[in-house]
Amino acid sequence: MFDSGVGGLTVLHECLVSLPEEDFLYLGDTARFPYGDRSPDELRAFARELAEILLERGAKLLVIACNSATAAALPALREELHGRIPVIGVVTPEARLAARATRNGRVGLIATPATVDSGAYGRALADAAPGAELHAVASAELAPLIQAGGDVDHRVLDCVEGACRPLRAAGVDTVILGCTHYPLIRPVLQRELGRGITIVSSGEAIAEDVHGTLERLGLANPATRRGAYGFLASGDVEDFRRLGTRFLQLPITSVEHFEVGVRAAA
Amino acid sequence: MFDSGVGGLTVLHECLVSLPEEDFLYLGDTARFPYGDRSPDELRAFARELAEILLERGAKLLVIACNSATAAALPALREELHGRIPVIGVVTPEARLAARATRNGRVGLIATPATVDSGAYGRALADAAPGAELHAVASAELAPLIQAGGDVDHRVLDCVEGACRPLRAAGVDTVILGCTHYPLIRPVLQRELGRGITIVSSGEAIAEDVHGTLERLGLANPATRRGAYGFLASGDVEDFRRLGTRFLQLPITSVEHFEVGVRAAA
Numbered sequence: 405m406f407d408s409g410v411g412g413l414t415v416l417h418e419c420l421v422s423l424p425e426e427d428f429l430y431l432g433d434t435a436r437f438p439y440g441d442r443s444p445d446e447l448r449a450f451a452r453e454l455a456e457i458l459l460e461r462g463a464k465l466l467v468i469a470c471n472s473a474t475a476a477a478l479p480a481l482r483e484e485l486h487g488r489i490p491v492i493g494v495v496t497p498e499a500r501l502a503a504r505a506t507r508n509g510r511v512g513l514i515a516t517p518a519t520v521d522s523g524a525y526g527r528a529l530a531d532a533a534p535g536a537e538l539h540a541v542a543s544a545e546l547a548p549l550i551q552a553g554g555d556v557d558h559r560v561l562d563c564v565e566g567a568c569r570p571l572r573a574a575g576v577d578t579v580i581l582g583c584t585h586y587p588l589i590r591p592v593l594q595r596e597l598g599r600g601i602t603i604v605s606s607g608e609a610i611a612e613d614v615h616g617t618l619e620r621l622g623l624a625n626p627a628t629r630r631g632a633y634g635f636l637a638s639g640d641v642e643d644f645r646r647l648g649t650r651f652l653q654l655p656i657t658s659v660e661h662f663e664v665g666v667r668a669a670a
Numbered sequence: 671m672f673d674s675g676v677g678g679l680t681v682l683h684e685c686l687v688s689l690p691e692e693d694f695l696y697l698g699d700t701a702r703f704p705y706g707d708r709s710p711d712e713l714r715a716f717a718r719e720l721a722e723i724l725l726e727r728g729a730k731l732l733v734i735a736c737n738s739a740t741a742a743a744l745p746a747l748r749e750e751l752h753g754r755i756p757v758i759g760v761v762t763p764e765a766r767l768a769a770r771a772t773r774n775g776r777v778g779l780i781a782t783p784a785t786v787d788s789g790a791y792g793r794a795l796a797d798a799a800p801g802a803e804l805h806a807v808a809s810a811e812l813a814p815l816i817q818a819g820g821d822v823d824h825r826v827l828d829c830v831e832g833a834c835r836p837l838r839a840a841g842v843d844t845v846i847l848g849c850t851h852y853p854l855i856r857p858v859l860q861r862e863l864g865r866g867i868t869i870v871s872s873g874e875a876i877a878e879d880v881h882g883t884l885e886r887l888g889l890a891n892p893a894t895r896r897g898a899y900g901f902l903a904s905g906d907v908e909d910f911r912r913l914g915t916r917f918l919q920l921p922i923t924s925v926e927h928f929e930v931g932v933r934a935a936a
Contacts, residue, residue, distance in 0.1 A: 422864075555915045556920065589919055591683055591918065591920075592920070595687050598690065653857045654822065655822060655824060
C-alpha cells in the first residue's frame with residue numbers, strides 16, 4: 405500500500421479492522437509529498453517506481469491509497485502489472501458509496517487539484533449514479549496542513565470553511581473526502597458541514613475490495629493468523645513514526661528509509 | 671456540560687455538529703479526575719457543585735457528559751433541579767442505540783468500575799431491549815491512560831485487548847463505550863473488536879436529546895445564529911487547552927480556571 409504521506413493510514417486502519425490476518429507493508433513517499441499539484445506523467449512515474457519496490461518486497465496485492473496517484477495512474481498501472489499483481493485504488497469505491505448515500509442526487513467532492521483536474525470522480529460517479537451532479541472543490545493547501553501534523557488551528561479551519569461553503573450553497577447532501585488525508589480531520593469537516601450531510605471516505609470500501617479480491621484469487625491468509633505490519637518512508641523516518649503513531653493510534657516502533665528517484669535517474 | 675476531564679468533549683463535538691446555533695460552556699473537573707473509582711456519594715456531591723457553577727453562569731440546560739457521574743447522580747440531580755433546569759445524561763441514550771443495533775441480543779459494555787457497579791446500564795438496557803444480555807467489563811485504567819494524553823502505546827493496547835477479549839468470547843455483536851473518554855481511541859477499539867461488532871457511544875444520541883429538549887421547552891436559539899463556546903477546568907488550564915485542542919480538533923484559545931471543593935468545605 406502506498407501514499408504520498410500519512411493519509412493512506414486511514415485506509416490501512418480500515419484494512420486492519422477487516423483483515424487482521426493479513427500482513428501489510430505501508431510506504432509513504434514523504435520525500436516527494438505533496439502529490440496534489442504534480443502532473444499526471446510525474447504521478448504515473450512515481451506510482452510505477454513505488455509499485456516495483458513493493459513487488460520486490462513480496463507484495464501479493466497493491467493498494468494505491470492516494471487519490472491523486474489513483475486518478476492519474478490506476479488504469480496504466482493495472483495494465484502494466486497485469487498478470488503480476490492485482491491493483492486496487494481509491495476513487496471508484498467512494499463514488500459507489502456516494503451513489504448509495506445521496507438522496508437528492510447532489511454530491512460534493514473535496515480533493516487536490518490533481519484529482520479534481522483528472523475528472524476521475526466525475527466519470528466514476530456517472531457510472532455509479534447516472535444523472536447525479538458532482539460539485540467539486542479543489543484544495544491545494546489542506547493535505548499539506550494535515551501532513552504538517554500540528555494542532556488544528558485557524559489556517560485549517562479557514563481552509564475547511566472555504567472548501568465547505570460552496571458545497572453547502574450547492575445543496576449537496578453527501579460529500580466525498582477525495583484525499584486520504586482528509587479523514588484525519590473528519591471531526592472538523594463534520595462540524596463545518598453539519599448533521600444533515602453524509603461524509604464518504606474510502607477506507608472501509610477499499611478494505612472490502614481488498615478482502616473480495618484476495619478471496620477471489622485464492623490469496624487470502626487463514627483467518628486464525630495474526631498479521632504483521634511494516635512501514636517505509638522516503639522522507640524523515642522519525643517524522644513519519646511520530647505522525648503515523650498519532651494519526652493511526654497504533655504504536656509504530658520502526659520505520660525503514662527508502663530512496664526514491666534512483667530507478668528514474670538510472 | 672460537565673465531565674471529569676476531556677472525555678465529554680466527544681459529546682460536545684456531536685452537539686456542535688447538530689447545534690451550531692447554541693452556546694456551550696464545557697467544564698472539566700480535571701483536579702478531581704478520575705471519577706471512575708469514586709463512591710456514589712462523592713459523585714453526587716461533585717455533580718451538585720458543578721451544576722451550581724454552570725447555573726450561576728446562566729446555563730439553560732445541563733448535560734452530564736460523564737458516565738460515572740450520570741450513573742451515580744442523574745436521578746437525584748434531576749429531582750433537586752426540577753423546575754430550575756432540565757438535566758440530560760449519558761447511559762440511557764447509549765442503551766437505546768445498542769438496543770437498536772444488536773441483532774443477536776448480546777451487548778457488551780466497557781466502563782469504569784463506578785459505572786459498572788451502579789448497574790445503570792443493566793437497568794437501561796432491560797428497559798430498551800427486554801431479554802437482551804449485558805456483558806460488562808470494568809476498567810479503572812483506560813480513562814486515565816487516555817486523559818494522560820500520550821501516544822497510544824502498549825499499555826493502552828494491553829488494556830484495550832484485556833477489555834475486548836471477554837466481550838468477543840461472549841459473542842457480543844454490539845459494544846457500548848460506557849465512558850465518554852473511550853471514543854477518543856475509537857480506532858484502537860474498532861481494530862481490536864473487528865469489523866463485525868458495532869460500537870455505540872453517546873455523543874450523537876445526546877445531541878438529539880439536547881435538540882429535542884430545547885425545542886420542546888421553547889429554549890432553542892434561532893438556527894441562523896452562530897454559537898460560542900467556552901471552557902473551564904479545575905486542574906491545570908494549559909494541560910486542558912492542549913489536550914482539548916488535540917482531542918476535539920478545535921482550537922481552544924483560552925480555558926478559565928475554577929476552584930472546586932469551596933462550597934463543600936464552607
